[in-house]
Amino acid sequence: MDDLFPRAANSSPLTPLGFLDRAAVVYGDCLSLVYGDTTYTWLETRDRCLKLASSISRLGLGRGDVVSVIAPNIPAMYELHFAIPMAGAILNTINTRLDARTISVILRHSESKLVFVDYESSSVVSDAVSMFPTSTKAPLLVFIADLGSEDSPALSAIDFHFSYEKMVQNGDVDFKWIRPKSEWDPLTLNYTSGTTSAPKGVVHSHRGTFIVTLDSLVGWSVPKQPVYLWTLPMFHANGWSYTWGMTSVGGTNICLRKFDARTIYSAINRHGVTHMCGSPVVLNMLSSYPEAKALNSPVQLLTGGAPPPAAVLLKAESMGFLVTHGYGLTETGGVTVSCAWKLKWNHLPATEMARLKARQGVKTVGMTEVDVIDPESGVSVKRDGTSLGEIVLRGGCLMLGYLKDPEATAKCMREDGWFYTGDVGVMYPDGYLEIKDRSKDVIISGGENISSVEVESILYTHPLINESAVVARPDEYWGETPCAFVSLHEDSKRRELKDKDIIEFCRSKLAHYMVPKTVVFMEELPKTSTGKIQKFVLRERAKKMGSTNTRSRM
Incomplete structure (x- = not known):
């Protein structure tokens, strides 16, 4: 076979741009875009x-x-x-x-x-x-x-x-x-969420985008000609690649300039929406909408980012949203880890199903490898669901690197062949992983690592809490202690809920060292435009509150 090698006929550069030519032929007279009263085929x-x-x-x-x-x-x-x-x-x-x-x-x-x-x-x-x-x-x-x-x-x-x-x-x-002359030619430049003073420019190639686009369709089991509602900003990692993905399957894109829960429900009913994406904040908004009614037909909803609390998942699914939980970053171009659902799990109690869906899951079919490792030794952590490590990835959809920043590129794309995400997670015995925190959000209290996400998931089960975020507050004795920022549901803001009530609630459900020592009530938590709670803002506020001195573990 030595005379067999790549030739021009079998080596044309991979690019998602070709999806549009095919869509014009196969789905030419079908709706492509709907925006108010404007429609295009x-x-x-x-x-x-x-x-x-x-x-x-x-x-x-x-x-x-x-x-x-x-x-x-x-x-x-x-x-x-x-x-x-x-x-x-x-x-x-x-x-x-x-x-x-x-x-x-x-x-x-x-x-x-x-x-x-x-x-x-x-x-x-x-x-x-x-x-x-x-x-x-x-x-x-x-x-x-x-x-x-x-x-x-x-x-x-x-x-x-x-x-x-x-x-x-x-x-x-x-x-x-x-x-493109080469499939490695740059296709997109996306700057990270803008939550810092110096966002980094993430460059993706035609090849990587082609791979993640098809991978995202397979991972979510997207059929031909879905009706897709754009609640995820297209500027955010190019809509997790579904800008190109909907073209490849001839979907109908329902465009919204602005939206709230009422607008989303109206669009779902009017257009027969079958698929949509959104952050856990969107999921929470839909599930807590007081005028919400059960959907006429199920809607597939792909969520990513911070793990959605089990209580929010339960409420959303009871209304007809079929939630898939995924994981990705701007640097991956889309979802690269997804909670691949097993049919046997459908027979489990609802609370157990929600717990399993809160996990990010396993690598998508297009990813080469995903692991949780000790960042110091490079050794995989125990698959026990409790041992913390850094989530690392390798695969064709990863970025080319950061624009004009070789140092930052080398820091996360290391010589050992892994891309270091900066996310802390655990691996379960069945091979599924779950994010526990960003490395910078882990709270180290008296030598114990506290997952802010785990504390937040408990806070979300409180019937009066709408949103929660937990960050570290300096403590003279323990070094750091959990500080919870919460907002309440609209109809509960006038109720006499005190910080001690929240603390007692957490004490009944968490190890005492994990219980928030400080609770701050807010009208609304600060967020990025993609719906992510800006923890760096809350961390700064917690620091300005000064150190506590809580020698007791409560």
Whole structure:
């Protein structure tokens, strides 16, 4: 077999962009995008993306150039996931809730040449560009008007260079989109959640994105032509790859500019939604909505991030949401560990089923290997469900690295062949893993490691608590003790609930050293735009509260 080797015919670069051509043929007359009263078919979407790609190319942009987008979950945001890389450029989606300073830093760090800006973000982007040094060339700006509105006044007022719809209208539908020279060519640039002063730029290749996209579809058992509701921000890890994934299966994308529980339930009933993604915060919002009724048809809901409390899972599933719990990071491009459900578990009590679903699970079929190891020795931890270690990954969907930051890249992608996630977890005897914390969120009290997630899961079982987050507070004797920040359900805010009531509740369910020594009531916990509770904000607040001196373990 020595005469057999890769040839041009069997070595064309893997890229998710080709999904759109196929969708236009197979699902051409089927709905692709729905936004209010505006609808497009897959043939129309393919043509619009080609026209837009040709207009971007005419501006002289192509391979290696970064093109940014600041927009919510609207059709333009979806189209740009194809149009920008089809012009050969690198797609950079930016968090819509960032302030002008951070956006300015990202635009300069990425050296973005062109920025597509939704009308609601026009002012903050204008401020961001005004912060550029005079020696730095500012990017060209494209104005995205709300569909059906007149955009000319805003164009002249804020000095945008182009209009989105005019770029589509003036484009060439016969444009031959630019395929990557190598599947390792960069496709996307995503900055981490913006919870720190210096978010890192995560670069993904065409190859890695192709792999994670198909992997995510298989792992979630997504059928042909689902109806997908966009409650997960597309700017967040490119919607966990489902921007491209829905194209490959000819799904209908229901776009929402803004949403709350009422809006979500209305969209589900109106459009016959079958699938949606969201953080545990979204899951909690849906399950605690006072006017919620049981769904007419089941809705598959993929959640990720912090482990959803068992109590929240139980409530959501009782209403008709079929919850799948996954795990991934911006650096993985999508879900890479999923709670692969076993049919025999369907016969277990509801509380036990919820406990199993709270685990992240096992590696998806496209991942090479996942483990929980002792970061010092590199040895796998005991599979006993209690021994803590760092979650490590290896597989084709992992990022190329951090833009202009070789030191940070080398720190997490080490010579031993693992990607170190910074997440602390345990491995169970059956081979399933569960996240216990971020390494920086583990509370070390008197030499004991306390999982903040484990304490939070108990707090969520309290009938009056809506949200909870537990962080370390300095303690003169123990070093650190748990400090709980909680918000209450709307209808319970007037009740006489005291911190001692919460502490006593936890004492009945936790080892005493794990019980919060401080409880802080808040109207709402601080969150990122992707729904993650900003623990770094709460950690700073706990530090400013000063040290306690709790010699007793209560």
